[in-house]
Amino acid sequence: MTLTRLAEDERVRAAYPSVAYAASTISTPLLRNMGTIGGNLLLDTRCNYYDQSFEWRKSIDFCMKRDGDICWVAPSSPVCWAVNSSDEAPLMVALDAKLRFISPDGEREVSARELYGADGINYLTKRPDELLVDIHLPAVNGWRATYVKLRRRASFDFPVLGVAARVKTAADGTVEEATIVLGAVHPSPMIVKEAGAALVGRRLTDEAIAEAGEIAQHQARPLDNTDFLPHWRKQVVSTYVGRALRELR
Ligand code: SF4
Secondary structure, eight states, X not given: OBHHHHHXXXXXXXXXXXXXXXXXXXXXXXXXXXXXXXXXXXOOOBOTTTSSOHHHHHHTTOBTTBBOSOOSSSTTOSSOOOBOOOSHHHHHHHHTOEEEEEETTEEEEEEHHHHBOSSSSSOBOOOTTOEEEEEEOOOOSSEEEEEEEEOSSTTTOOOSEEEEEEEEXXXXXXXXXXXXXXXXXXXXXXXXXXXXXXTTTSBOOHHHHHHHHHHHHHHOOOOSSSSXXXXXXXXXXXXXHHHHHHHHO
């Protein structure tokens, strides 16, 4: 399933417009014609010290994600902080999608919430001999979802912050369930449970949205290994959470 097909599929656009929209924001039209939803979900983690030529990496004596022993972003860290820069991954986590993998040993279903690891080197629980063959999205049962993305060039960049939000409201607008997931600030999509919990039982008022945004901002830990300054990327988390929730409202 190429990203172009996913973005243009009428069934997806009708039932899961956020999934179609996120696909339409990935890379360029030419690459969306070749790249697939599976490829985007299994994307390698990214870091300014890793997404370089062999000679560039050799000039700094490499880093532990490949060929070296140290993390240049956080030198005392035992784990790699390269970021998950998939646009669809935060959404699949927010939607609680189920992924089916097949291998010579059989098949298994994995929740998107269990697929990603907190280490930029071991960033997937998928085994090398497994192929992703199906993605199962939950039935739309009164919830709505959206995705907003920060990047330098709106035409084709990777996200340096992505916010996926899923909300289910009662007839009077009271939030019954809310899930907020941050992308591109951590080696895995980050569910900000407290931000979602802060919305439950309330309407999506400006005050409730601001509170959820502040909680998400407090928990986001962008590091200095992608575009833009990390403290600014942290500062705008509440703005982007606010945009996502106001769109859902
Ligand atoms: S976060 Fe550290 S270990 Fe990971 S790719 Fe960047 S420099 Fe290398």
